[in-house]
Amino acid sequence: MNIRISTSLAAIAAVLVCPPLSTVALAKSAPAAAQQADQDPETSPDPVQSEDDINEIVVYGARLIxxxxxxxxxxxxxxxxxxxxxxxxxxxxxxxxxxxxxxxxxxxxxxxxxxxxxxxxxxxxxxxxxxxxxxxxxxxxxxxxxxxxxxxxxxxxRVVNIILKDKYSSRELELEYGQPFDGGYSTQQVEGTYLRIDGPSRLNVNVEWDNSSSLTEGERGVEQSIGSHPIIATDPDPANFRSLVSDSAGVEATVNWNTALGDSGNQLSLNGTYERNDSLSLQGLDSVVLEDPSGNTALRSFNPADPLAVDRRTNSYSIGSTFNAGFEGWQVTGTLDGTYSDTRSRTQLSLDTTALMDAALAGDLALDADLGEFAEAGFDETQSESWSLSALATARGSVIELPAGDVQMTLDAGYDWNAIESIDTRNPGVLTDLSRNQFSTGVNVSIPITSRDYEFGGAIGDVTLNLNGGIDELSDFGTLFDWSAGLTWGVFDGITLSATYIARDSAPTLSQLGSPEIVTPNVATFDIANNETVLATVITGGNPDLPAQSQNDWKLGLNWELPFIDRGSFQIEYFNNHSENVTDGFPVLTSAIEAAFPDRIERDTNGQLTQLDQRFVTFAEQDVERLRFGLNLNGQFGGGEEATGGRQGRGGGDAASAGRQGGDQSGRPAGARDPERLAAMRAQFCESEPDALLAQFNAALRAEANGEAAPTGPDGEPLSIPGRMLQRLTGEDGKIDPERFATMRERICSSDPAQLARGPGERAPGAGAQARGDRQGGGGQRGGGGRGLARLSGGSDGPPTGRWFLNVQYELELENSVLIAPGIDRLDLLEGDALSGGGQPRHSINWRSGVFYDGYGLLLFARYTGESNIAGSGLPGSTDLMFHNYATVNIRSFIDLGKRDKLVAAAPFFENTRIGFDIDNIFDTRQRVTDSNGDTPLRYQPFLIDPTGRSFEIEFRKLF
Incomplete structure (x- = not known):
């Protein structure tokens, strides 16, 4: 074993304890070269002096930075x-x-x-x-x-890696308008964006405004639920004063700046964002019953000009930064992110019936009087402020070289501070003040066990062990631990198996612990015990008594890169989650839930639900098992032979096609040696000035990443170094590592020229090298800057190339059960019990597909949700609920007007302009909910489930 410690752990620890502001990453190098098959066993393995490297004649593109x-x-x-x-x-x-x-x-x-x-x-x-x-x-x-x-x-x-272009600049204006086909309300959005990318320097400014008008239950003909008192004919229709869609508006402004710090390769980015959101939701009309001295009663409604309403405003201010630096072979990243938010909520109170009754008994109030003149309802107001600050430093690098490759390690250390303060008029003089300090540290180690590329145990494939451990010290919950172990097995090319076990502790958030208590009147709530929908008072907010949660999860996965279609893949994933002391929102009100939380429900003398406390609760256990299947297909059509030829393999271009046939572009067998090429390579290494050659190698990397022609060497001749060897010289910062370069130069220049020119028949035979050549030729470097892609992106004057894609995901729920508390029967969410507003379906499917050709695009998104049910208590008056299966289909279409040459010639404004037209829920589908009698409860009327239904949106987008 050859140990290569890049830097002292003490130095890395010092960086982690004092984390930089943030980081933007550069590329990591490819693994070291395979050991030479016929190397003297007493000689230390040389990661760069591989016969395949020296004699390889196909120049593959360097990995995309x-x-x-x-x-x-x-x-x-x-x-x-x-x-x-x-x-x-x-x-x-x-x-x-x-x-x-x-x-x-x-x-x-x-x-x-x-x-x-x-x-x-x-x-x-x-x-x-x-x-x-x-x-x-x-x-x-x-x-x-x-x-x-x-x-x-x-x-x-999951991880999404966005690789940006090295050069790009644009100014963008986007306008959107949407509304349901049934009308009633509309949405509008205006967004302006500026972006400039110049290598490591980036500047982005974005301003966005959006607005939505309101939609009431009266506009959709929603039948009203039972209130505290009956409605008399002289009262206005309360449906006109209940919101299905709130009146809302928001604005956001953000600035992002990224720059390189000198010539060191270090990078710094800064971000600042302001957001404001306002919403107004109507909760119906207030009503009271007054009784005169003679015993007569009459109902009076509050002034319709001032209905019950909930008015909210949130302001949020955020800053963030990332700092990225190379540190003695390690990639060190520091991130800092902070947010301050203030939220104010005003809920109009009901009339003070006591004051009104006193006025009536005193003879000061006639039954037909305006009640607003005698009692001021006022407002229940809550105000909350929250702060968050998160700093994290990570260091990633190689620490040990094993026969199967480098051991990769990631060290991290972080600090998080969160605080929340809230007050409300229902609890005058009481200030909720919570804060949390959290220190964390962790380590992740990726250990290669076997490798086909390194010809170590390659007969069983590529096996990698991943170990992870972390400690969190919380000021309010003490020490929490997490660890995981995972195994990745590349069985064959294109087939990868994985298994991961995760054990972790997690604390409830400060919002779950200390959000202000908000009381909202007249909320339509279904009472399954009485099979009725009532207007109840609902309490929401935090719960300071929530404990820490324990999680133990298994995940097994298979990823198959389909051989019969370019970049197609199929995944199977199995998840098994076990949790203890689970924090969740208050579940749907069933008989079992009411029995478990009797202090959360209030009923009147007739048994009618009047108040429901929905603040967060804790469940003793929850177990979930599910399977997920994913299919990803995409391809192209049209464009002629040149376009299709460039798509061979996975980014390898024409070279990839040659590699799969066991030869290079000149027709030589794979692994054959080119003495002239080898001699030229040796001459460049040994006769050129080292600094000049090093600079040319770096220029070759940049050219490959940008899809440009490769530069010539210092002697004016094309560079003769094989592409894979160039990759293995690449350091953590995406540049040629000087130490690796010096080592390779010394080995090549001190070697016997005759040994370099030795033919394949003069070495020990081995299928591993041949298989490796086929594998790299067939696939190229995954997605790495293939020339074929450059032709597809506009380099050809031939017919347009069309693209299509299909992504399907199917989920099968195998188990989902909850134990509320010891001594209570376990809830089976797949067999009639429930936590959320609906049952838990066993089956769900997501479908996403699209086609794009010559500036025209058409996409189809669909989702299927299987049926589920919630069982009643079986007592008289109770009912079961059936949530029927349903599917929604959305269509997105767009046209790039800039590709319509005649239109642009007549009106140059349409250059770089796109118009889109979308239809959501094209079949106007809503889930159907029925009770034991086959009737739909008022709470589950179609427009209450989905007030929008089929809708359209028009988009205008212009790049300047």
């Missing part, structure tokens, strides 16, 4: 043309369009949102690039959850 170096292959890769086929207006829209392909099936994490990397390294916040136009992307890679650990994240989110 910014790619992720991981044992797991990408689940999905998108080049520029693939991205254009989605018709997205920003990177945020692209991530949304990818949908389940970028979300985790583990059921943990931030609502399934992925980890976002830029050029192969983590960033402080997605705010840094969410407004970038997709045209700025060179390539996008999507990886499984296990890859997140090597960047300091927990393995509950």
């Amino acid at each position: 910014g790619r992720v170096d991981a044992p797991q292959p990408p689940i999905l890769e998108l080049d520029q043309e693939d991205i254009a086929a989605y018709g997205a207006g920003s990177i945020a829209e692209l991530i949304e369009a990818l949908g389940p392909q970028v979300s985790s099936g583990r059921g943990r994490g931030s609502s399934g949102q992925p980890v976002i990397l830029v050029n192969g390294v983590r960033i402080g916040s997605f705010r840094e690039l969410r407004s970038y136009p997709p045209e700025a992307i060179e390539r996008t890679e999507i990886y499984s959850e296990e890859v997140a650990q090597s960047f300091g994240y927990s393995p509950d989110q």
Whole structure:
């Protein structure tokens, strides 16, 4: 074993304890070369002096700078043309369009949102690039959850790596208008974006405004639920004073700046964002019953001009930064992100019936009087402020060289501070003040066990062991631990198996602990015990008594890169999650839930539900098992022979095709030696000035990454170094490592020229080298700057090339059960019990497909949700609920007017202009919910489930 410690752990620890502001990553180098097959066993393995390297005659493109170096292959890769086929207006829209392909099936994490990397390294916040136009992307890679650990994240989110173009500039204006086909309300959005990318320097400014008008239940004919009192004919219709869609508006402004720091290769990015959101929701009309001294009663409604309403405003201020630096062979990344938010909520109170009754008894109030003149309802107001600050430093590098490759290590250390303060008028003088300090540290180690490329145990494939451990010290919960172990097995080319076990402790968030208590009146709530929908008072907010949660998860996965279609893949994933002390929102009110939480429900003397406390609760245990199947297909059509020829392999271009046939472009057998080429390579290494040759090698890397022609050597002749050897000289910063370069130069120049020219028949035979040549030729360097892609992106004057894609994901829920507390029967969410507002379906399918040709795009997104049910108590008056299966289909279409030559010639304004037209829920489908009698409860009326239904949106987008 050859130990190569790049730097002292003490030095790395010092960097982690004092984390920089943030980081933008450069590329990691390719693994060291395989050991020489017939090397003297007493000689130390030489990672750069491989006969295959020296004699390889096909020059493959260097790996695209910014790619992720991981044992797991990408689940999905998108080049520029693939991205254009989605018709997205920003990177945020692209991530949304990818949908389940970028979300985790583990059921943990931030609502399934992925980890976002830029050029192969983590960033402080997605705010840094969410407004970038997709045209700025060179390539996008999507990886499984296990890859997140090597960047300091927990393995509950998929990884999306965005590789940006080296040069790009645009100014963008986007206008959107949408509304339901049934009318009633509309949405509007205006967005302006500026972006300039000049190598490591980037500047982005984005301003966005959006607005939505309101929609009431009266406009959709919603039948009203039972209130506290009957409605008399003289009262206005309360449906006109209840919101289905709130009146809302928001504005966002953000600035992102990235720059290189001198000539060191270090990079710094800064981000600042302001957001404001306002919403107004109507909760109906207030009503009271007054009784005069004679015993007569009459109902009076509050002034319709001032209905019950909830008015909210949130202001948010965020800053973030990323610093990236190379440190003695390690890639060190520091991120800093901070946010301050203030939220104010005003809920109009009901009339003071006591004061009104006193006035009536005193004879001061006539039954037909305006009640607002005698009692001021007032407002219940809550105010909350929250602060968050997160700093994290990670260091990634190689620490030990094993026979199967380098051991990769990631060290991380971080600090998080969160605080929340809230007050409300229901508890005057009481200030909720919570804060948390959290220190964390962790290590992730990726250990190659066997490798076909290194000809060590390659008969069983490529096996990598991944170990991860972390400690979190929380000021309010003490010490929490997490660890995981995973195994990745590349059985054959294109088939990868993985297994991961995760054990971790997690604390509830401060919002779950200390969000202000908000009381909302007149909320339509279904009472399954009485089979009725009532208008109840609902309480929401935090719960300070929540404990820490324990999680133990298994994940087994298979990834198959389909051999019969370019870049097609199929995945199978199995998830098994076990949790204890689970924090969750208050579940749907069933008989079992009411029995478990009797203090959360209030009923009147008639048994009618009047109040429901929905603050967070804790369940003793939850067990979930599911299977997820994913199919990703994409391809091209048209464009002639030149376009299709360039798509051979996975980014390898024509060279890839030659490699699969066992030969190079000249027709030589794979592994054959070219004495003239070898002599030229030796002459360049040994006769050229080392510094000049080193500079030319770096220029070759940059040219390959940008799709440019390779430069010549110092002697004016083309560079003769094989592409794979050039990769193995590449350091952590994406440049040629001087030490590796010096070692290779010394070995080549001190070797016997006759040995370099030795033919394949004069070496020990071995299928490993031949297999490796076929493997690299057939696939190229995955997605790495193939010349064929350059032809597809506009280098050919032939007919246009069309693109198509199909992504399907199917989920099968095998088990989902909850134990509320010891001594209570376990709830089976697949067999009639429930936590959420609906049952848990066993089956769900997501379908995403599209076609793009000559500036025209058509996409079809569909989702199927299987049936489920919630069982009643079986007592008189109770009912079962059946949630029927349903499917929704959305269509997105767009046309690039800039590709219509005649139109642009007549009106140059339409250059770089796109118009889109979308239809959501094209069949106007809503889930159908019925009770035991086959009737639909009022709470589950179709328009209450989905008030929008079929809708359209028109988009105008212009790049300047």
